[in-house]
Amino acid sequence: MASGIPPQVHAPQARAGQVLRRWKLWLIPGVLSALVALVLSLLYMGGILTPQDDLHRMPIALVDADAGPPLPGQSAPLGAQVTDAVAAGTPPGQVQWRRVSRAEAQEQLASGRVYGALVVPEDFSRTVAGLVSDQSSARPVLLTLTNPGVGSLASSLASQITQQAAHRSSLAIGQQLTSAAPNASATAKLLLADPADVQVQQGHPIARHTGLGLSAFYYTLLLVLAGFLSANLVHNGVDTALGYADSEIGPWHTRRPTVPINRTQTLIVKMEMTAGLSAVTTTMIMVATIGILGMDAPHLPLLWLFSFAACATVGLGAQAINAAFGSLGQLVAMFVFIALALPSSGATIPLQATPSFYRFLGAFEPMRQVAGGVRAILYFDAQADAGLTRAWVMIGVGFVVALAFGFAMTTYYDRKGLHRMVPAPS
16 A cells, blocks of 8 residues: 655755745745734734723613602702713713613623612712701712623723712712802811712622633633634644645654545544544533632533533534635634634623724624623523523524535535545555
């Protein structure tokens, strides 16, 4: 049987300097390297430099629980005035203030549907009235609630917004109070000028071993990388085993006899191996992150099943791209699953604080969908409306697209007679 290794030809060996002087050798690697560096720099840095300037409808709950009574001369408790001023005082389009009850706000915090909350407590007007009448020295409280489960930066941005809004409201109320109490003492006027005590609390606490809300992102990154890398290892390994690629380990170079097999059958082999190995890689990720490192992770069976589906779908997508684009497939897949996916994942910087291009990518890029599902399982009790339902649907869509695209391309190539290589004679 033929070995598939070209016969040795005794000819003068070229030297490195001769090869390097060939400008065509530099052309394709040089152009591709420059473009990849340029595009990656624009993609990664373009989404993180000005999150405050790129705010777009960040969801924050606004709660008026003030039970009154109204201050003298007022027709309603101060809570209504505060919440109206907060909603009107934010630049249009930056924040999506959701006027809800305290219970509804807590529910939305617990499902990750809002990134924070500003609460006017039920005794706000009564406490302010006590300051005006000198019957109390207790300051009225405006409460800002954080949601670390949506990510540390998202929660921090929402907290900054709510605290700034609360301080503005306190100063506005202070102007009214000082003008209404011209005979107050100097100490009272100082207290009335900025009466509200803005307090920050966690609206939906998360467990300690969660990386301050970043464990979902890094766990997602592990799943995507595992699917992507496993697919490429299978792709290269199968091509080598079937004789369509050389094997080079250290100084040893071999090539197996070419196996006559068409592109479609080859893709079936690669996809089945990728799906099978996804169970192994998923298990190893959970053993490392949860078993060894102690990451807090409830709903372990559900987490494993979701992780396996996500990892396998990424791997099948990478195999489909490799089958369609050949040697360029790994670069294309890297952009699809890594380069474009990371800045549009919304896992570190919320999509509401990124330029519109990244919000567009986030609608379909796989890492965004996987991160939403992982976050729902880890932080929000696996609630369907916390992003888990959307994640399952998008994984299903990705699975179907990967199979349809991959087999459509290989079937087309096979029917056109575009064989990868003529089998070596036996």
